[in-house]
Structures are given as structure tokens and as C-alpha cells.
Amino acid sequence: MIEEKYYINKVDTYKKSIYCHHDLMGELLIPTHKHDKSQMLYTEGGIVYVVTQTNTYFLPARHFMWIPSGVEHSIHTNSKNVVMRNLYFPVKNNEHIFYETEGIYPVNDLLFQMMLFSNRWDGDLIKGSRKYDITMAIKAILPTICKINLPLSLPFSKDFRLTKIINYIDENLGETILFSKLAVQFGFSERSLYRLFQKDLGMSFIQYLTIRRILKAIEFLIEKKLKVNEVAQAVGYDSVPSFSNTFYKILRQRPSDYVNGEQILKKSKQNILLTF
Incomplete structure (x- = not known):
């Protein structure tokens, strides 16, 4: 049942935490849903499309997609063995405009290493913990290193x-x-x-x-x-x-x-x- 999925009943349980989830997709379709938190999605091992209300995005290897808070989306893949690396960030006041726009960005070596560092973390990362601070550092550097929103989407x-x-x-x-x-x-x-x-x-x-x-x-x-x-x-x-x-x-x-x-x-x- 969709209600039992982490992306439905766990991501937004604690409003101020960062939610971390690394795992096989396990299904060919994650149905349309949305989060109060913004999502950073990185995938490995297959072909992945992310469908929002206005566009179909192709998420290739060594790229991530930023999905702002409240954006409805579904995720489609050709294999249940696609690895999904998800970081869900709470929204704060007066954030950089970068965080308000959905898009596809290349992952450089620094960002890749930082994301893999969280590989075995799972669930809520609470403010004040080292894991939370490290993960917030990932979010903080995005506007600086992600200058090009790649045109890997087509409108409906x-x-x-x-x-x-x-x-x-x-x-x-x-x-x-x-x-x-x-x-x-x-x-x-x-x-x-x-x-x-x-x-x-x-x-x-x-x-x-x-x-x-x-x-x-x-x-x-x-x-x-x-x-x-x-x-x-x-x-x-x-x-x-x-x-x-x-x-x-x-x-x-x-x-x-x-x-x-x-x-x-x-x-x-x-x-x-x-x-x-």
C-alpha cells in the first residue's frame, strides 16, 4: 500500500529534521506525491524519469534533481534495482532562490563524495548532531557549485x-x-x-x-x-x-x-x- 511507503509517512513526520534514505527503488513506479521538505534525489543503476505537473525530467547517472517543497512528482524507472539516494531538507525562511526551482544538475567529485559519506545513514537527522551538520553542508554548497540547470526536461x-x-x-x-x-x-x-x-x-x-x-x-x-x-x-x-x-x-x-x-x-x- 502506498500509505506504508517512507516517502508518504516518514519524510515529513518531524518538520525540522533532515530525512535521509538510501535504498533500492524496489518498484518501477513511485506514484504522484509531494513533501513539505525539499528533496535532493540522486540515482544509480538505471534509467529514471521524474514527472512533475508541468515537465518530464530525465535524471541521468552522476546528476541529481532538486525538487522544491510542495512540488507533486512521480518517479519512473526501467529497473527495480535502481539505487535511490534521497536527502529531504526542511524549508527555512529567506532561502536562496536556488532552492525554489526544480532542476537537474551535474554532481562534481566533492558533492559525490559528500553524498556517499551519508550512504549508511537512514531516517531523521536531528539538529545538533554531526550527521545533521554534515548534511546541511551539502545543501549549503549547492547554490555555489550548481550554476547550470541542465535542460534535461520536456514539457507536456x-x-x-x-x-x-x-x-x-x-x-x-x-x-x-x-x-x-x-x-x-x-x-x-x-x-x-x-x-x-x-x-x-x-x-x-x-x-x-x-x-x-x-x-x-x-x-x-x-x-x-x-x-x-x-x-x-x-x-x-x-x-x-x-x-x-x-x-x-x-x-x-x-x-x-x-x-x-x-x-x-x-x-x-x-x-x-x-x-x-
């Missing part, structure tokens, strides 16, 4: 006409998709379809297609079934350099570095002190 379409087009795009990411042909195929002029994308999604067709392709590419890279050049082709890029450059603009690292980084992550986990 509210117009049924555009929903059909988006479904077509998703099913044909590996193909050449021309805007002019797309407009004709679905009975639009190019100008009217351009306006529909801007009005309904707040972005252009090119912006939507680019982000969608990169999100799919990240999924392929995590699965490690395809080489980088094969991933590029699978998401519609004829040129590997073009794919690599686009990937870099969005994630600030090359596809090959992203794949190799997972090995670095595993080695780091083996070497770090996991208890306190």
Missing part, C-alpha cells in the same frame, strides 16, 4: 494535435525528420505549426527534437548495448562529431566521457569510506 503537450506529432517524433527519432514534411503530413502550414510548438510547449520544433534525441541517446549510453557511433545513428545523427557537439552543449561532456565516467564512479564508490 496540452494540444491533442501536437500530441500526435510528438508521438510520431518519439517513434521515429532515428529517421530524418524535416519540419516542412512534418507540417504537411499533419495538415499544418509551417508557420502555424511553428506557432503551435511555441504556444503549447514554449520551445521550437528544433529545440524539442534536439532535447528528445539527446535524452534517448543517454538511455542508450546507460544501457551500453551500442557504441557511441551507433547511438548517434539510432537517434538520427548522420555525423558523430555533430552528435558529440550537441551532446556536449547540453550535458557539458562528450558521449565517450559520459560512458567512461560510469567506470570512474564505480571505482570511487569502492574506495570511499562509507561509514561514519
Whole structure:
């Protein structure tokens, strides 16, 4: 039953504590819910999507999502064995604007080591304890080190006409998709379809297609079934350099570095002190 889950009946029990939870997800879906506390979510070992009322976020390896207090969200994954590392922070008055905005951010070495330091902590961390102070330090450094809110999200379409087009795009990411042909195929002029994308999604067709392709590419890279050049082709890029450059603009690292980084992550986990 959903009422028995920690994220429903434990996180907000003590309003002033930091709640810490590290564990396997154990399910493919965490249903829509919200917290009085803000949530810092880091995951390992699979493909994870976080769905809010306005956007679908893709949470890749070595990134975390900040979910402000009161934001309804659900969590979707391809494996029950995904490891979730959650820190839930009480909201204070006059906080930095960073804490008011949902977003995806890369995890640098410092932040990664600090998060893993709390690996075996569980439950409420009470003010005055060393664990509380260390965890609050994690929160305190976020506005300083997290300067780039990565565009790893796509808004929901509210117009049924555009929903059909988006479904077509998703099913044909590996193909050449021309805007002019797309407009004709679905009975639009190019100008009217351009306006529909801007009005309904707040972005252009090119912006939507680019982000969608990169999100799919990240999924392929995590699965490690395809080489980088094969991933590029699978998401519609004829040129590997073009794919690599686009990937870099969005994630600030090359596809090959992203794949190799997972090995670095595993080695780091083996070497770090996991208890306190």
C-alpha cells in the first residue's frame, strides 16, 4: 500500500529534521506525491524519469534533481534495482532562490563524495548532531557549485494535435525528420505549426527534437548495448562529431566521457569510506 511507503509517512513526520534514505527503488513506479521538505534525489543503476505537473525530467547517472517543497512528482524507472539516494531538507525562511526551482544538475567529485559519506545513514537527522551538520553542508554548497540547470526536461503537450506529432517524433527519432514534411503530413502550414510548438510547449520544433534525441541517446549510453557511433545513428545523427557537439552543449561532456565516467564512479564508490 502506498500509505506504508517512507516517502508518504516518514519524510515529513518531524518538520525540522533532515530525512535521509538510501535504498533500492524496489518498484518501477513511485506514484504522484509531494513533501513539505525539499528533496535532493540522486540515482544509480538505471534509467529514471521524474514527472512533475508541468515537465518530464530525465535524471541521468552522476546528476541529481532538486525538487522544491510542495512540488507533486512521480518517479519512473526501467529497473527495480535502481539505487535511490534521497536527502529531504526542511524549508527555512529567506532561502536562496536556488532552492525554489526544480532542476537537474551535474554532481562534481566533492558533492559525490559528500553524498556517499551519508550512504549508511537512514531516517531523521536531528539538529545538533554531526550527521545533521554534515548534511546541511551539502545543501549549503549547492547554490555555489550548481550554476547550470541542465535542460534535461520536456514539457507536456496540452494540444491533442501536437500530441500526435510528438508521438510520431518519439517513434521515429532515428529517421530524418524535416519540419516542412512534418507540417504537411499533419495538415499544418509551417508557420502555424511553428506557432503551435511555441504556444503549447514554449520551445521550437528544433529545440524539442534536439532535447528528445539527446535524452534517448543517454538511455542508450546507460544501457551500453551500442557504441557511441551507433547511438548517434539510432537517434538520427548522420555525423558523430555533430552528435558529440550537441551532446556536449547540453550535458557539458562528450558521449565517450559520459560512458567512461560510469567506470570512474564505480571505482570511487569502492574506495570511499562509507561509514561514519
